[in-house]
Amino acid sequence: MSDLSPAPFTPEERNPARREVDLLLTNISWLVTCDERMQCFRAGAIAVDGTDLLAVGQTGHVQQQFRARSEMDLSGFLVLPGLINTHTHAAMTCFRGLADDLPLLRWLHEVIFPAEAAAVNPEMVYRGTLLAGIEMLKNGITTFCDGYFFEEAAARAALDCGMRAILGQGVLDFPTPDQPDPSRSRDRVETFFDAFPEHTDRLRPSIFCHTPYTCRPETLQWAKRLSKEHGILFQIHLSETAAEVEDMVQRYGERPVFHLDRLGVLDDRSLCAHAVWLDPGEIELLAARQVRISHNVESNMKLASGVAPVPRMLAAGITIGLGTDGCASNNNLDLFSEMDKVAKLHKVIHRDPVVCPAPRVLAMATRDGAVAIGWEDAIGSLEVGKKADLIAIDCNQPHLTPLYDPASHLVYAVKGSDVRHVWVNGDMVVRDGQVLKVNEIEAIAAVNRLAGRIRLDPR
């Protein structure tokens, strides 16, 4: 260019009427939208106003339309939608690593159930969920779908740490920490609704029926009816182990999916976790009812439950999100680690390296996860009109060098610890790897105090 050539127009000069927005993220090296086409922009940009995504595209184009009160240059970064954890029991961080490598029934009856009976109360649920929220945010999870007890306390923790969440109040026909009398479990759900935080679009209540074998038919039916009345998600653990399926067949004369369908609880607002032991007829029926599945690969591996028929469910058109399950059976809350395992486990099980390719698995952790929990109008991809739930990964690191393909990196190379910045609903909640809304040191200390009591409980 000759020295005499005029300086190029600045974006300001080209379009002085640019709309002012709260935040512009510019020069994003890899902007992975996770939209239907898995579009990826080099030198991408995002405009955020309030809670909303106003523009997603090339930096030049976005800067022509918008100027910002705050701007952040993200060259060297990969930006994608916040990950969606479709199944967890967040408060169980308090039991992380309390016991491992035990036979399932010993683990449940000698460790987990006694620990829960002794330790689960509103304080534990709040503290455990707050710690889980911090861990999830730092790992790039912006939304979680929970199921546990005292879920109004879990909701407060999600609110405090700045996450988006669906909180499922647990329902069983057995005494639970928050309802010793199972005949009154419906009252417990009503008090949960009453206590649920209002005035926020980040939280939604849900009902979580534990399983078809711990909830009687009438319990499943009132819980689903109530879910429909409130327009909320109905959650349930489905066919996690071969033994429970045998038990159901003995008890009801039919496999669990048919049992649930006969009771009228299966539809597109039903989210089934695990779904390991399904026969082809059940897969077909789940697809026909548009039931959503949460695939919990690490938990299924660690507890030796089995391998869910993911390729078959996908072929049937079933929407599958990913979930970490609780920390007692994983032992972390990291969807990058889950994605890596989903992509690899089904390949080796099917002896086919083409199964579960990286972009498919990435969709499960984002866009499909949003569909799974019924929130796809607002989250799961970076598209204009959705909410600004997004994460930024610093790619300028040895283990992310070189970078030929962002989807491959996200599934096979990125760790949760590579997440540097996180926004939820347009609000920055993690900066430079540090949570901004809560005191991490206090949260760690509080759970350590609770754990000291759990460890000391005679079992």
Place this chain on the structure above:
Amino acid sequence: MSDLSPAPFTPEERNPARREVDLLLTNISWLVTCDERMQCFRAGAIAVDGTDLLAVGQTGHVQQQFRARSEMDLSGFLVLPGLINTHTHAAMTCFRGLADDLPLLRWLHEVIFPAEAAAVNPEMVYRGTLLAGIEMLKNGITTFCDGYFFEEAAARAALDCGMRAILGQGVLDFPTPDQPDPSRSRDRVETFFDAFPEHTDRLRPSIFCHTPYTCRPETLQWAKRLSKEHGILFQIHLSETAAEVEDMVQRYGERPVFHLDRLGVLDDRSLCAHAVWLDPGEIELLAARQVRISHNVESNMKLASGVAPVPRMLAAGITIGLGTDGCASNNNLDLFSEMDKVAKLHKVIHRDPVVCPAPRVLAMATRDGAVAIGWEDAIGSLEVGKKADLIAIDCNQPHLTPLYDPASHLVYAVKGSDVRHVWVNGDMVVRDGQVLKVNEIEAIAAVNRLAGRIRLDPR
């Protein structure tokens, strides 16, 4: 204690003749020795002089015997031996994520082999291995056992970044990047020996015969003879895929382990990588010959090779180390991630949550890995008389809270990114997560430059 009680003796006063050493690590919250008994000290301490471990035990005891020119308080930290990566092709970091999710033969013949033919030269091997070394050190791997081409360049990279390594010069009866004429591959090994860095106890040469199906019987025999003459490790890929085993049976009329045994190449200085497709007779023979195995779980999963019979090999008394394999088939160099998968995959495959418990898997990544590569006299556990290869993990983090059981945490919860400090041979090589011996930014930039050329090569 009353105000009038005398102050307790300081260690100095109790034993004024304490020996002065280079380094004391004290108040280690969890000191996991990985010795035969998997001993773990609370408030542990380590005394290091020169390259050697002089004491490992309780802080009080160690301080009674030793004083240090440099002391570091590691309360809140977990310290364990540096992890041992028993199988990798370090330079292949340059191909990380170049192509994934392809059928094996397309991946090899359309992507990896052409990329290797075009890109592999001494500079690429040096740069790729240096980047791999940085990644491994930051992930707590202090020793790697390599196999590739131009391995004198890989040796220089290991030397420069401060790692301990075994460098295996690749031998095939096909043209290779460093020996276009296969009839002269033995000469190539001799020039590799000549060029191998001297005056260091951190590096050892090795011969890596690619596979029984790419190396003729006479090649395998001279390579093993030469390995014996030099007292070095003989490495080979063994029965990674079902197809290669079929091929071998067709060609030689016997399965690969019997073939190798007939050629006299199997003994306790033979390290076989993968070892996926073994029949019971082969497992028995490997055990009888005391052959060492490198289990490469992530690579076997991603390439859909199959699941190695790990519980069966362990039951037969075979020593198994863990290996990441190269970055083209993984796509990272992180043994924490490998441990997590080993513990979980074999559980779900065998439908038994007791298989591969955490302490067993942790031993594979440390003590047994040292045996696998024939270096157990110096590394693999923190015991007096061994070398000071050790790593420190900061446990004061949300995803490591609470901590009931250190072995469980190391296998199921710790990430490579949790490693804060690393020492190799008594020398600090990572401090606060930053490598000290090489310039990380330059190493990243160099591989990015090489990758730009690889990407642009027409394929």
